[in-house]
Amino acid sequence: MKRFFQILTVALLGAGLVACESMKLGEAGLSKAPETSGATLDTLFASIKDADKVLAQAYYYLPYGLVTAFDTKMGSDFLEAITDHYVSNKHSDGDGPNNLYYTGALNANLTSGTGGETYRFGSEQDYTVIRYAWLFLENADRIPGADPALLAQKKAEAKMCMAIAYAHMLRYVGGVPILDHAVQTDEEMKYPRNTFAETVDFIVNLCDEAAPDLPWNVPATEDGRMTRAGALGLKLRILCFAASPTFNSDKPWRSDANAYTCYTNYSETRWQRAKDAADQFMRELLSNGYYALVQAQPDGTTGLISPRAYRLAYRKGYFDRGTTETLISIRKSNSGSYHDSHIKIQADYGSGATLDWVNKFPWADGTPFPEDFPWTDKASWPEHPFFKPDPNGTLKVGNATFTETRDPRLYENICVPGDIWRDGTVGRAYDNHANHQDGCPGFLQMKYVLQQNTDRVNPPHWCMMRLPEVLLNAAEAYNEADGGPSDKAYTWVNAVRQRVGLPGLPEGLSKEEFREALLLERELEFGFEEFRWFDMVRWGLTDAFTKPLHGLTSYGDKQREATVFTFEEKEAYPPRKWYTDWDTKWYLAPIPAVEINKGYGMTQNPGW
Numbered sequence: 001m002k003r004f005f006q007i008l009t010v011a012l013l014g015a016g017l018v019a020c021e022s023m024k025l026g027e028a029g030l031s032k033a034p035e036t037s038g039a040t041l042d043t044l045f046a047s048i049k050d051a052d053k054v055l056a057q058a059y060y061y062l063p064y065g066l067v068t069a070f071d072t073k074m075g076s077d078f079l080e081a082i083t084d085h086y087v088s089n090k091h092s093d094g095d096g097p098n099n100l101y102y103t104g105a106l107n108a109n110l111t112s113g114t115g116g117e118t119y120r121f122g123s124e125q126d127y128t129v130i131r132y133a134w135l136f137l138e139n140a141d142r143i144p145g146a147d148p149a150l151l152a153q154k155k156a157e158a159k160m161c162m163a164i165a166y167a168h169m170l171r172y173v174g175g176v177p178i179l180d181h182a183v184q185t186d187e188e189m190k191y192p193r194n195t196f197a198e199t200v201d202f203i204v205n206l207c208d209e210a211a212p213d214l215p216w217n218v219p220a221t222e223d224g225r226m227t228r229a230g231a232l233g234l235k236l237r238i239l240c241f242a243a244s245p246t247f248n249s250d251k252p253w254r255s256d257a258n259a260y261t262c263y264t265n266y267s268e269t270r271w272q273r274a275k276d277a278a279d280q281f282m283r284e285l286l287s288n289g290y291y292a293l294v295q296a297q298p299d300g301t302t303g304l305i306s307p308r309a310y311r312l313a314y315r316k317g318y319f320d321r322g323t324t325e326t327l328i329s330i331r332k333s334n335s336g337s338y339h340d341s342h343i344k345i346q347a348d349y350g351s352g353a354t355l356d357w358v359n360k361f362p363w364a365d366g367t368p369f370p371e372d373f374p375w376t377d378k379a380s381w382p383e384h385p386f387f388k389p390d391p392n393g394t395l396k397v398g399n400a401t402f403t404e405t406r407d408p409r410l411y412e413n414i415c416v417p418g419d420i421w422r423d424g425t426v427g428r429a430y431d432n433h434a435n436h437q438d439g440c441p442g443f444l445q446m447k448y449v450l451q452q453n454t455d456r457v458n459p460p461h462w463c464m465m466r467l468p469e470v471l472l473n474a475a476e477a478y479n480e481a482d483g484g485p486s487d488k489a490y491t492w493v494n495a496v497r498q499r500v501g502l503p504g505l506p507e508g509l510s511k512e513e514f515r516e517a518l519l520l521e522r523e524l525e526f527g528f529e530e531f532r533w534f535d536m537v538r539w540g541l542t543d544a545f546t547k548p549l550h551g552l553t554s555y556g557d558k559q560r561e562a563t564v565f566t567f568e569e570k571e572a573y574p575p576r577k578w579y580t581d582w583d584t585k586w587y588l589a590p591i592p593a594v595e596i597n598k599g600y601g602m603t604q605n606p607g608w
Contacts, residue, residue, distance in 0.1 A: 045139045048146050048154070054139075055154060058132035058161040059224075061125040062330045063168045064462045065530045066448060067342040070332055071125065072115035075099070076345060078445070079118060083532040084544045085357040085523070087551075087572045089350040089439030104577035108590040108608045118533070119172035121602070122595040126165035127179070133158040133165075134182035149213075156213035160226040160234070163206035164328070164464070166199060167238050171534050172589050174261035175199040177601055192601035195259040200242045207235040216288040223322045223329070224461070229291055230328040232281040233470045239277050240473045243270035243480065244538035246587060253540065254584045256606040261588055268481070275481040278474035291467050292324045293317065293499045307364060308394035310408040310500045317468070317499075318529065319448070321461050328465040336457045343449050343456075347422065350439030352429065353414040353527075354572055355550040358443055360523055361410035366503040369406065375552065375567040385567075386416045395419070397426060397563050408500045413527035415444035417554045417565050420451040426561045430554040433562070441551025441572045447528040468496045468525050476518050485514040493521060537587045546582045548575065583607055 045051045067076050075094035080086040081101075088097040096116030100106040106117065136158045140151055169176045176199055177191035194202070211231040218225050246253045247262040248270050258264065285291060296305045296313040317325040332338060345351070362368050363383065374380045383405050387395060390403035397418065404411055411419060421427030421444060428435040429444050450456055471492040478489040494504035505517050519539065522531055536544045549572040556562025578586070585607025595602050 041139055041142070045142050046144070048143055048150060051136065051140060051143055052154065054132060055136045055158055055161075058129050058136065058158060059330075060332065061128040061132070062161060062164055063124075063126070063464070064330055064332055065464070066339055066460075066462055067345050068332065068338060069341060074118055075116040076341065077116075078345070078528065079530050079533050080445075080528050081351065082118070083536060084354060084547065084549060085527060085532055086353050086445070087351060087439075087441055087549060087574070089437070089573070090345065091349075098574065102574055102576045104581060106590065108593045108596075108604060110592065117589060119169075119589045121169070121173050121176070121589065121591050123592075124169075126169050129165040130162050130179055131182060133162040134179065138182055152213040153215070156210035156231075157226045159206045159210040160214070160231055163203050163210065163231070163234060166203050166206070167234060170196075170199050170203065170238065171241060171537075173591065173605060174588050175259075178202050189598075189600050193260055193603050196242070196247065196262055197259070200238060203238050204235050207231045207238075211235075216284065217290045220322060224331050227327070228284065229281070230465060232277065232284060233327045233465050233473075236274060236277040236281060236470060236473045236477070237465070239270070239274035240476055241534065241538050243274050243477075246538050246540045253587060254606045258606070260603060261606060271477060271481040274473075274477035278470075278477045281470055282474065290324060291327070293467055293495060294323050294325050295499060296501070305501065306394055307404040307408050307501070311404070311412050314409055314412050314500055315450070317466060318463050319450075319458075321459060325466045325468070326463050327467060327470065328463075330462040330464050331459070332462075334459040336459065339448060339456065339460050343422065346445045346449055348437075350437030351445075352441045352551075353443040353445065354441055355443070355552045355569060356547070357523065357527075358410065358414060358416065358552070360520060361407040362502065364405055364407065364501065366497070375569055378566075387418050398561055400563050402563075407502060407524060409524050409527075411446065413445075413447045413524075415446040415449070417442070417552075417556065417567075418563060419446070421446065422449050422451070422453075424452045426556075430556045430562060430565060432555050432559060434559040439573055441549075442554055442570075443552065445528060463529070468499075469531075471496055472518060472522055472525070476515070479511055479514050479518065484511040485509055489514065493518065496521060496525060540584070540587075542582065545578045545586070546580075548572075548579050 043050065044054055064070050065079070067078065072094065073079070074081065074096035075090075075092065077088050077090055077095055077097050078086060081088040081097040088095065091098050094115050096118070100116045110117070137155055140146075140155055143151065166176065166178070175194045175196040178194045178199065179191065210226070211228045214226055214228040214231055216228045218227055242248065242263070248266055249262070250266045252264065253262060263270070294313045294317040296309040298305050298309070316323055321329060359369055359371055359373070373385060375385075386405060387402035388405055390401060393401040393403035395402040395404065397420070402418070410416065415421040415427040415429055417430040419427055426433075427444050428437065429440065429442055430436065431442075475485070475489040475492040479485045490505060490507070497504060505514070509517060519535060522535055526532070535541070551570050551572040553568045553570045554565045557564040585605070588605045590608035591602055591604050596604060
């Protein structure tokens with residue numbers, strides 16, 4: 001996609017401003033390219049069709065969670081790599097996990113070209129989204145003959161794009177400068193930082209303003225546009241994030257935490273506010289229907305649902321466009337090869353998932369997998385840890401067939417030894433595989449990489465929000481607001497579990513036990529979807545940051561297409577400074593000193 005600019009569409013003072021009357025646009029993500037030169041506000045807003053090309057630019061610059069050429073977040077590595085789920089062994093010059101996070105070298109004085117941070121305020125695309133959204137909102141009324149209802153919908157879409165951009169910044173850096181107009185070149189460049197509370201309220205208000213004018217869901221021809229369901233889902237996400245103990249506590253998350261980075265006090269009404277948002281979404285869902293979890297289909301002969309069918313239903317929910325599970329879908333390209341960079345990272349380096357995460361996936365019947373599983377003593381295994389021989393199994397390696405023994409989501413998130421991976425062959429997770437990469441902790445990323453080349457031919461997207469998140473957020477809000485789980489909270493969590501064939505949670509859990517079960521369910525459901533980092537932050541999960549991580553050494557009976565393995569637990573490499581020198585300053589990203597020195601009003605985050 002061609003880049004464009006004769007107008008400010010980057011963060012605040014990150015580039016010079018020129019008059020918006022001479023805007024030059026390139027290709028857009030949701031429509032054909034607008035005029036390539038000589039466009040004025042009159043021509044850009046000459047019709048709904050023309051104006052939609054401006055709105056499409058706000059859509060295009062929305063945050064995207066997969067590794068592509070769109071940005072250089074973490075030096076083209078995964079956010080999961082700084083959680084307890086994954087370790088990176090990329091070790092390239094711009095690699096963020098190894099160079100900045102594992103070593104503790106991240107600071108506010110890095111040069112603008114570093115690119116290895118999770119978020120670099122002032123160099124990201126969020127204010128680009130906001131600038132285009134305001135440009136549309138301020139000029140949409142000049143469109144001649146526009147249908148009022150359609151125009152209201154387009155304005156609501158612009159507000160939702162803006163809400164997503166501010167929500168993205170909030171989760172990484174806290175409160176940020178809130179712009180209430182499209183910045184012009186001749187205005188005074190003063191944009192003071194807004195507080196955490198003000199930023200939360202601004203996002204929620206944008207969602208509330210947008211929701212009434214958005215359709216609950218859209219037809220296939222409009223797939224990818226904002227919906228009322230997405231607006232209410234985002235509202236609930238942000239209210240749960242803000243009500244969580246890191247930001248909603250009488251004890252600051254760091255001694256120098258301030259109103260820009262948290263509420264500075266505790267209020268139970270913040271959880272009640274999240275619960276009310278959950279109720280609002282559920283009322284709309286009951287009234288309007290449409291959204292539902294993608295369900296596994298039974299075998300036409302036996303009438304039974306296989307582990308493979310559960311796995312593929314789960315895959316369809318996060319990977320496919322246009323399902324009843326998708327609430328917010330972000331697109332950059334219709335090319336099936338757009339995610340090749342994401343696949344290449346996992347294919348070229350000894351990176352991978354941790355045993356600590358793998359051990360959290362239960363057996364297929366829901367029984368917890370033992371943390372002290374006797375990996376080296378095969379005779380005492382209660383069951384094979386990954387695959388058991390089965391003449392009716394759907395996993396085929398050579399002439400042998402196997403059935404999965406664990407939660408189906410394990411295999412869709414993580415390539416375990418013996419599974420098919422990437423190109424239809426057994427993955428190189430085990431140590432004596434002909435293409436094994438040094439440093440690999442014994443598991444690979446499966447999510448988005450998938451098993452066969454043909455699995456990735458459909459147009460890609462980043463499913464920023466899907467229905468399981470709303471269900472688990474609603475259950476969380478109810479549990480925290482009511483002092484324990486209700487029948488509704490159980491129903492929502494159990495729906496997510498039952499979709500993959502797991503039984504419901506045990507009855508009678510306390511508030512703390514239910515919370516722990518919820519956080520675990522999020523780990524199992526949302527791997528590589530950029531959830532774990534923010535859950536570690538908002539709940540202050542110190543152990544997840546500081547506990548040394550583990551891998552699994554495995555040897556197969558063949559260098560390729562192995563089916564029999566021996567295992568031994570090991571320490572995951574490389575270690576992290578956080579193990580011995582943890583500081584909660586890592587909860588929020590540092591603000592680059594160059595941004596603060598510009599003097600428009602941004603301030604530094606605690607500890608940096």
